[in-house]
Amino acid sequence: MRAPTRLLLVLVAGVVLIAGAIVWRQAAPGGSLAKPRDVTVRIVSALPAEPWVTAAAKTYNAQGHAVDGAKVTVEVVPMDGITALNRWSKNDFDQIPTVWLAETRDWVNQANSLVAESRGQDIFLAGGEYRDQPVALSPEVWAIFKSRYDALKEHYAKDLSGRDLSWQQIHDAAISPSWVTLGGQQEWGRFKLVIPHPKRDPAGLAAMVGAAGAYYDRAGVSTDDLTNPGFQKWLRELLDSVVDFSPFGVENMLLFGYSNGDAGQIIESYLLVNMEGLQKRWKEPLVILYPDPITWFDFPYAIYMGKETTALEKNAALDFKQYLLSAEVQKTTLKFGLRPASPDVPAQGEGSLIARWAGMGFKEDVPSASRMRPAPRSGLASLSEWFTGRYER
Amino acid sequence: MRNRPRTNVVAIVVALAFVLVLAPILMLVLSSGPEPSSSAAVSKDDKGRLVLTVAYSPEKAQLFERLVxxxxxxxxxYAIRAVxxxxxxxxxxxLEGSYAAISPDSAIWLGSLDQQWQDQDASRANIVGSLSRFALSPVVVAAWQSEAQKMGYPGKAIGWADLAGRATADSSFRWSHPSSTTAAGLLATxxxxxxxxxxxxxLTGEDLAAPATQDFVRKVERTVQQYGGESEDQVLARLLSQRQRTLDAFVAQESLVVRFNRQxxxxxLVAIYPREGTLWMDHPLALLEGPWxxxxxxxxxxxMTDFFRSPAMQRIVLQEGYRPADLGISLDDPDSQIKTANGVDPAQPQTLLPMPSYGVLESLRNAWMLLKRPANIYLVADTSGSMEGDKLARAKEALNIFVGQVRxxxxxxxxxxxxxxxxxxxxxxDxxxxxxxxxxxxxxxxxxxxxxxxxxxYSAAERLDALRQSDRINVVVVMTDGKENASRRVRSSSDPQSLINSLRSLQxxxxxxxxxxxxxxxxxxxxxxxxxxxxATRVQAYRGDPETIKKLYQLLSAFFS
Known part of the structure; x- marks a missing residue:
């Protein structure tokens, strides 16, 4: 072979090698020798926060944000925490979300510990730049129809000595044979409690853990606490007063009033967004109480750290998180019945549903109360199993 | 021979080029093609919109199709393909993945759907995912106004015992409720x-088993003329077309009363809300969390759920005789059909009964099977020459289905x-x-x-008559593909009056x-x-053909069990 021919061949081979490498890298997951022009952030969001996140994503997308030269598009997929946790544990997502906005950090930790073991790495981080971080808040509160509240308040006046109703009085009302013995009227029947379905709504399981906190009078409970026969007996007495464990128990209380429930443990944002309709359909006002200890839903924004997510996607997710946490967007939480997570943004302002319905007892400043700490995963599993055995068979 | 090395080098270069350039390109092209559809639940329409296939129960066809x-x-x-x-x-x-979402007539089915899903694979979570509701209707006893008045309507609150009492006092009074295989029937039970x-x-398992409870239910059930397996749109069509009333009262959802009265x-008809309380047909929209x-x-x-619950759509719900799920829509709305002029009362029901757990419902269904009015049923089948071939083969399948369904x-x-x-x-x-x-x-x-x-x-009726078992529903289910031409005991003619007279004589x-x-x-x-x-016996006749006969006999079996 002559030298020019050899040189030509070497040149051709070199070009081919470079071109092949470029195409190969582009095709590989996360490959980016040439930077992509677009990047999508897929957010799986808990249902109470989803309308707010979707509205924020719409504005964000319209503003044309870019990260490392790539235009960012945010997509929001509504999914309750129980379904999402199940999908994480089985790696059963059609497209792995870039971000999970769960109801509480508790659920994120559960998903992480379920998956980290098999993968040998954390998929959500508790520290550092990519740590999960709450972006909105909403507590679980008591909603009690006024006539029932007044009767209970009077009946338990001595025990309360100036304080407000708590899980203990609700429990005592639950085991009373009828409203008559509680100072109510004959036609009210028996006291009826409402809590979300614990197998369908994370707020249901949270309510049961909150009840445990009240039973033990502390803001943290262990697996032993939750499986203690004494507590389970007390809890059974309480939950036996729930008349509607259908998936629509909470909605039914608002639709059908006290024929379905006299008092409910319900997430504040759900009540706030339904309050206007409630006033039209059901004339009697509700009284809102903040329990102690109190359960907060903090909607942590958790970026998925698995290898399926590229660095660009992670950075784009980070950019949207900063956007959600900006003062301007934090203020919009109030219109959706949520509270800002940023300590710099007050829980009051234009369009605040809390302010609008303050007359019902909603408070911008939640009364001082211990925050319920997450229960251990094994305890939650036991509680869930106990519920199934008692109420679903 | 001197050229061979050069040829080899070129060949190597070409092969290398293919491996490094063409193969990745090919892989790219292949991997970026359209995704195979994993299920009939999802597709795209001619406008490129993603189509969500949603199954719905037949009785709300008019409402559902309008919203869709x-x-x-x-x-x-997005577009919805409503089935x-x-x-x-x-x-x-x-369970087979035919739908992305469903809207059954009641949430009562969802527990068993989850159960069946997990029975297939114990490691699975629930198949029923996000849930929403857009329309509700209470279960009522629909009665002709004149019949309801005989029971004290509208001044008196009427209960299940009153209904049974009326049927016992007057043997010509006929009422029915759907079989407990239907939502309305199970909710009424x-x-x-x-x-x-x-x-x-x-309501607990112990309550169901209590002798006093069983006595009450048995007494009420023994006055039922027949059970029913028809969907409410079939009932409505029959009510509007029939020349003669077959029933004086029957259990249905409130919306059927409204729809009938408007036409x-x-x-x-008027809606009687049982004074002891009633349950709701709640028409959930359920997303199915399948792998698809x-x-x-x-x-x-x-x-879709947000749209169905928007104020404009909720007004359509009200226009169609259902109660909206949106709290913001008042039943006093000008568009509301929930009004006394339509035989229904917006202030009712006063007492709402909660749906028991899945386990209690299963026990309740079993208890009902033992307490319901038992039936003596003669299946009477045409085996004349014209039935030969496929016709008879399909008829045999239908008869076997009927026998299999009677539980x-x-x-x-x-x-x-x-x-x-x-x-x-x-x-x-037995x-x-x-x-x-x-x-x-x-x-x-x-x-x-x-x-x-x-x-x-006549032969079947005669045999039933000879048993004199008035505590049972006595039934002949006769199928024929032709015309009468060979009877000897009853006069053979195209006019059935001779047979009707013979049956009346027996009665x-x-x-x-x-x-x-x-x-x-x-x-x-x-x-x-x-x-x-x-x-003439105050029931209805049905049309069937080789394609539909199995379904028809399945439906008929629900009239008695």
């Missing part, structure tokens, strides 16, 4: 059990065939004991000869009513004649 029509008109990204499906098919097809145990909450020119579900479908579902522990079934002569193939006996015999006899039916239809029906002597459900099988059958026959 509006959604498809207004939404740019009207009977409840039994909906649940099995949901649940309400009966609540009433029987004097409870309005926390009829005759006497109106993609994020886009979830978003489409969310848009009541004390129901009795017998089989009579007729051609030129009448032949009792299997005498009446279905638990003679199921095998019935199925063998059905399989052995052979077609030949003429059509002694009247003799076949006059014994006081025992025998119901004759007639099935006109194929286009040669004389439906008008069969309709006269059935209506």
């Amino acid at each position: 029509g509006e959604f498809n008109k207004q939404n740019q990204r 009207k499906v009977d409840m039994t098919d909906m649940l099995s097809q949901a 649940t309400a009966e059990f609540y009433a029987a145990s004097s409870k309005t909450v926390r 009829t020119k005759g006497e109106k 579900l993609k994020p886009e479908h979830r978003r489409a579902f969310q848009e 009541g522990g004390s129901d009795r079934v017998g089989l009579i065939s007729f051609a030129s002569d009448v032949r009792e193939e299997v005498p009446l006996a 279905v638990g004991q003679n199921k095998d015999r019935l199925q063998a006899a059905i399989d052995n039916l052979r077609a030949s000869g003429n059509t002694a239809l009247y003799d076949g029906v 006059t002597r014994s006081g025992l009513p025998v119901l004759v459900f007639a099935v006109a099988y194929g286009s040669d059958a004389d439906f008008t004649m069969l309709q006269r026959l059935s209506e």
Whole structure:
């Protein structure tokens, strides 16, 4: 072979090698020798926060944000925490979300510990730049129809000595044979409690853990606490007063009033967004109480750290998180019945549903109360199993 | 020979180029092609919109199609393909991945759907995911106004015992509720059990088993003329078309009363809200968390539920005679059809009964099977020559389905065939004991000869009459594909009056009513004649053909079990 021919061949081979490498890298997951022009952030969001996140994503997308030269598009997929946790544990997502906005950090930790073991790495981080971080808040509160509240308040006046109703009085009302013995009227029947379905709504399981906190009078409970026969007996007495464990128990209380429930443990944002309709359909006002200890839903924004997510996607997710946490967007939480997570943004302002319905007892400043700490995963599993055995068979 | 090395080098270069350039390109091209559809639940329409396939129960067809029509008109990204499906098919097809979402008539089915899903694979979570509601309707007793007034309507609150008392005092009063295989039937039965145990909450397995509860339910159930398996749109169509009333009262959802009254020119129906309380048909929209579900479908579902619950759509719900799920829409709205002029009362029901847990519902269904009014049923089958071939083969399948569906522990079934002569193939006996015999006899039916239809029906009625079992529903289910031409005991004629007279004579002597459900099988059958026959016994006739006969017999079986 002559030298020019050899040189030509070497040149051709070199070009081919470079071109092949470029195409190969582009095709590989996360490959980016040439930077992509677009990047999508897929957010799986808990249902109470989803309308707010979707509205924020719409504005964000319209503003044309870019990260490392790539235009960012945010997509929001509504999914309750129980379904999402199940999908994480089985790696059963059609497209792995870039971000999970769960109801509480508790659920994120559960998903992480379920998956980290098999993968040998954390998929959500508790520290550092990519740590999960709450972006909105909403507590679980008591909603009690006024006539029932007044009767209970009077009946338990001595025990309360100036304080407000708590899980203990609700429990005592639950085991009373009828409203008559509680100072109510004959036609009210028996006291009826409402809590979300614990197998369908994370707020249901949270309510049961909150009840445990009240039973033990502390803001943290262990697996032993939750499986203690004494507590389970007390809890059974309480939950036996729930008349509607259908998936629509909470909605039914608002639709059908006290024929379905006299008092409910319900997430504040759900009540706030339904309050206007409630006033039209059901004339009697509700009284809102903040329990102690109190359960907060903090909607942590958790970026998925698995290898399926590229660095660009992670950075784009980070950019949207900063956007959600900006003062301007934090203020919009109030219109959706949520509270800002940023300590710099007050829980009051234009369009605040809390302010609008303050007359019902909603408070911008939640009364001082211990925050319920997450229960251990094994305890939650036991509680869930106990519920199934008692109420679903 | 000197050229060979150069050729080799070129070949190597070409191969290298292919491996490094063409192969990745090919892989890219192949991997970026359209995704194979993983399920019939999802597809795209001609406008490129993602189509969500949603199954819904038939009774709300008008409402559902109207809402879906509006959604498809207004939404740019998603479209809904609404599929009207009977409840039994909906649940099995949901498990097979035919739908991305379903809207059954009641949430009562969702527990069993989850259970069946997990029975297939214990490691699975629930198949029922996000839930929403857009329309509700309470379960009521729909009664003709004149009949309701005899029970004290509208001044008196009427309960289940009043209904049973009316039927006991007047043997011509006929009422029915759907079989507990339907949501309305199961909810009505649940309400009966609540009433029987004097409870309005926390119905338990112990309550169901209490002797006093069982006595009450048995007494009420023994006054039922028949059960029903028809969907409410079939009931409505029949009510609007029938020349003669077959029932004085029946259980349905409130919306049926509204829909009927808006269309009829005759006497109106009124809704009786049982004073002991009632339950809701709540028409949930349920996303199915199958492996076929993609994020886009979830978003489409969310848009659909938000749209269905928007104020404009909720007003449509109200116009169609349902109660809106949106609290913001008042029942006093000008568009509301929930008004006394339509036979319903917006202030009712006063007492709402909660749905028991899945486990209690299963026990309740089993308890009802033992307490319901048992039936004596003669299946009467045409085996004349015209039935030969595929027609008879399909008819045999249908008869076997009927026998398989009768599950009541004390129901009795017998089989009579007729051609030129009448032949009792299997005498009446408890279905638990003679199921095998019935199925063998059905399989052995052979077609030949003429059509002694009247003799076949009369022979069955005569046998039932001889037993004098008035505590049971006594029924003849007759199928024929042709016209009467060979009877000898009853005068053979195209006019069924001679048979009707013979049946009346039997009833006059014994006081025992025998119901004759007639099935006109194929286009040669004389439906008008069969309709006269059935209506003379205050029930209805049905049309069937080889394609639909199995479904029809499945439906007929629900009238008795």
